Amino acid sequence: MACRTSLEVEHLLAQFRMTQQDAPLVTAECITLESDWRSKEEVLKGMTDNLLLAGRCRYPRKLEADLWAREAVFSTGLGFSFAIPHSKSEHIEQSTISVARLQAPVRWGDDEAQFIIMLTLNKHAAGDQHMRIFSRLARRIMHEEFRNALVNAASADAIASLLQHELEL
Numbered sequence: 001m002a003c004r005t006s007l008e009v010e011h012l013l014a015q016f017r018m019t020q021q022d023a024p025l026v027t028a029e030c031i032t033l034e035s036d037w038r039s040k041e042e043v044l045k046g047m048t049d050n051l052l053l054a055g056r057c058r059y060p061r062k063l064e065a066d067l068w069a070r071e072a073v074f075s076t077g078l079g080f081s082f083a084i085p086h087s088k089s090e091h092i093e094q095s096t097i098s099v100a101r102l103q104a105p106v107r108w109g110d111d112e113a114q115f116i117i118m119l120t121l122n123k124h125a126a127g128d129q130h131m132r133i134f135s136r137l138a139r140r141i142m143h144e145e146f147r148n149a150l151v152n153a154a155s156a157d158a159i160a161s162l163l164q165h166e167l168e169l
Contacts, residue, residue: 025133026163029054031156033101040106040113044085046069047118048100050107056094063091063120075109082141083113088121088130095121097133097167099159101151115151117163136167 003009030050035131037043044067048060057063066089070076077083098118105112117137121130139144146166163169 005075007157008125022095023056023162024098025095025169026160026167027054028058028156028160030043030096031099031101031159032157033156035100036104036106037100037102038106040108041070043100043106043116044103044118044131047085047100047116050098051096052119053096054096057092057094057120059091063087063089066091067118067120071109075111077108077113078141079111080141080147081105081112081114082147083108083116084134084137084141085116085135086119086121088123088125090123092120095125095129097163097169099150101159112143115147122137126151133167133169142165 001062014062030047032050035043035046044064045060048057048064048067051057053061054059067085070087071085075083090117096118098114098120100118101113102116105114109140115149119130119134121133121139151157
């Protein structure tokens with residue numbers, strides 16, 4: 001589709017942003033269970049590759065670079081064997097919460113993580129959505145009952161439902 005005027009471009013962008021808001025933030029297709037990734041590097045690469053396969057990202061290496069830039073500021077490991085890598089990026093087309101439950105823990109900053117919840121939000125998403133979701137998620141992870149429910153969930157669908165309910169998505 002070719003736009004001939006700036007007004008047509010703005011209209012097309014507005015339509016695109018509307019579809020971003022309508023896309024579910026968490027779906028089973030973005031949840032990987034019992035992954036054999038063995039390093040933080042493999043985890044971030046694998047999770048961003050999954051976003052490409054799910055049609056939520058066209059440039060996974062650029063999104064991965066945004067995640068690494070955030071990790072360089074401060075590790076996103078939270079303890080309890082959980083990590084929440086996150087980025088507000090222009091390289092994610094549909095804001096997404098991705099999950100990886102690993103077969104074995106990997107080094108994550110000064111700690112280890114075996115359950116990774118990656119938050120990637122479109123840079124043009126409304127306001128402070130990124131920090132509201134991150135804060136809600138971090139608070140919930142402090143509760144052992146929530147962590148156990150995630151770790152022991154039988155399926156990707158169960159994890160998606162739990163996150164949707166607990167994070168009020």
